[in-house]
Amino acid sequence: MIEDLIGRLGNWNPQLFREIKGRLKPRNILLASAISFLGQFILFMSFQVQLPTRLSVLQGSPNKYCTGITKYDYAECLTDGLGQVIINWQLWSFDIFTWLSIIVSFGLLAAGSYLLINDLATEERRDTLNFIRLSPQSPKSILWGKILGVPALLYVFVVLALPLHLWSGLNAKIPLIEIISFYAVVIAASFVYYSAALLFGLVGSWLGSFQAWLGSGALLGYLIFSKQTIASNFSANNPVSFFGLINPCFLIPYPEINSELTKNIPQFTDFHWFVLPIGESFITTACFAIAVYLVGAYFIWQSLQRCFRDPNATMLTKKHSYLLTGCFTGIILGCADWQDLIFNSSSRSYALQENIGLLMVLNLGLFLYLIAAISPGRLTLQDWARYKHVSHAKGLGKNSLINDLIWGEKSPGILAIAINVIMSVSTLSCFVLISQANIENKTNACLALLFAGSLAVIYAALTQLILFMKNEQRQLWATGVLISVIILPPIFLGIFFSKPDNYAVVWLFSIAAPIIALSPPTSDGLTFSYFLAILGHFALTGLLVSQLTRKLKKAGESATKALLTGTESAI
Structure with a gap:
């Protein structure tokens, strides 16, 4: 029966069969099981020793799991008629449930991402990845086989932890449907982050052995950072809620217990997406988070199949x-505080700055990804330049060039980035204009969006110019220069021009620049400074574009001449 099942698995997805066959060996399964059970035992015993005892009652020591009057965040210990300490088993079970949720979520996402990136790097080093590409399997089948097969032992570890997790959740009086919804969120998050890990493994192979550590470390850092910095002061009625939606730990269900004991738990009860009260129910919040994950997965898989x-x-x-820009802008704009900014005539004075500032941070991440996603490399640009040079020689008009710059896959991505910027900035500007803020704040917000958009175009032009260099480490140079241009100027300006x-x-x-425009300093002549800065941004963009155009024209002429020379020699 097992052999028949394995045979069917091999027929359904040969790549999955290959991955599982190499990993699910008895010794590996026993090791994963032992680690899972040992970890659960340590976690359970660590909470067991925190329970109050009769000695706690005699000494008058308060304890988190007692049921008396709360003093200094801990409750006094009470006893029943038999002298036994009355314990808040619901809270105790909920703490086990929460910590197990966090550990499993972090481990599943970070460790699984590391395994996938490292597996692709290993395939690349052994030159077996190209053989897999040449196999009759579809890219989708191969990639699914990787996602399901490479972290197979990790899945064993997690599945063995489910009984304790489910028991603690039910004992904490969390509805079963909410626990299942949380599982669905974790599965959706794992699918998205694993897909992103595969994409990073395909496009970031130039990072070498550091690639897997960088990818998984960045993900783990984000999960921990968002959990530590955002969760304690989490507010569901501003764009920060987007960070919570893409971190499963923000969607851990919680029971109806003392509010003082759950005040640090991030809650989406006030979350509205535009005017829809998504946060009124945990189920609708989980479904919305899954929908966001699926949107992200769609675009990641478009990239995966192309790059594979x-x-x-x-x-x-x-x-x-x-x-992608349209979907992302719609999602994050819906997370803004519409209730306060649009429907409340007496909104907070700083609400617009807060929301636009966070939206610009999210948009910065989007544009950095788009710059990496649609900026072609040197060889592709050379082919495109040669084709355009021949087309120009045949007398084709400018309409063909503009159409190619907007839609063509091999053309430079600067104009496309500019169009994406216009889409995003115009949408956010409409949100600013219909808000209840005063005219001064609206003007500052629109200027901030203008500066943010122009900086994105400058970064795109600079990146595209560097990617056209005659250097084998073009991606490394582009990444390093872009990071330096973003990080170093504020540091130097803070040292030499601190005011x-x-x-x-x-x-x-x-x-x-966008932050300064959003909350401008009180100084005279600021309007003239804005005017000079905007002119400078346009001039810098024009300079970078003209340099790239000159290099492309030269490359097109050289490539065409070399091609014609080779043809004449062959004749």
Whole structure:
């Protein structure tokens, strides 16, 4: 029967069969099981020793799990008629449930991502990845086999922890449907992050052995950072809620217990997406989070299938980049505080700055991804330049060039980034204009969006210019230069021009420009500084684009001449 099942698995997905056959060996399964049970035992005993005893009652020591009057965040211990300490078993079980949820979620996402990235890196080093590409399997089948097979032992570890997790959740009086919804959220998050790990493994092979540690470390860092910094002061009525939606630990269900004991638990009860009260029910919140994950998974898989077939292809087509910008802008804009900014005539004075600032941070992440996703490399640009040079020689008009820059897969991505910027900035500007903020705050917010958009275009032009270098480490150079341009100017300006009030023009050429425009310093001549900075941004963009155009034209002429020379020699 087992052999028949294995045979069917091999027929259904040969890649999955290959991965499982190499990993699910008896010794490995026993080791994963032992680690899982040992970890559960340690966790259970660590909470067991925290329970109050009769000695706690005699000494008058308060305890978190007692049921008396709460003093200094702990309750006094009470006893029943038999002298036994009355224990709040619901809270105790909930703490086990919460910690097990966090440990399993973090481990599943970070460790699984590491395994997938490392597996692709190993395949690349052994030159077996190209053989897999040449197999008759579809890219989707191969990638699914990787996702389901590579972390197989991790799945064993998690499945063995489910009984304790389910028992503690039910003992904490959490509805079963909410626990199942949380499992669905974790599965959806794992699918998205594993898909992203595979994509990073395909496009980041130039990082070498550091790649797996960087990818999984960045993910783990984000999960821990968001859990530690956002969860304690979490507010569901601003764009920060988006960070909570993509971190499963923010969606751990909780029972109806003392509010003082659950005050640090992030709650989506006030969450509205536009005007829809998504947060009124945990089920609807979980479903919305899953929908967000599925949208992300769609675009990641578009990139995965393109990059798996052709390692030199861009991660996204320009058409999909426009669709991604539209979807992402809609999702994060819906997370803004519409109740306060749009429907409340007396909104908070700083509400617009807070929401627009967070939306710009999210958009920065989007545009950095788009720059990486639709900026072609040197070889692709050379082919495109040669084709355009021949087309120009045949007398084709400018309409063909513009159409190619907007939709073409091999053309430079600067115009496409600019279109994405216009889409995002115009949408957010409409939100600003219909808000209840005063005219000064609206003007500042629109200026901030303008600076944020122009900086994104400058970064795109700079990246595309570097990717056209005659250097084998172009991706490394582009990444390093872009990070330096974003991080270093504010540091140097903070050292040498510490007061933006006196040196506003200089600061407006850094990544801090949108923040300065959003909350401007009280200084005279700021309007003139804005004017100079905007002119400077356009001039810098024009300079970078002209340099790239000159290099592309030269490359097209050289490549065409070399091709014609080779043809004549052959004749």
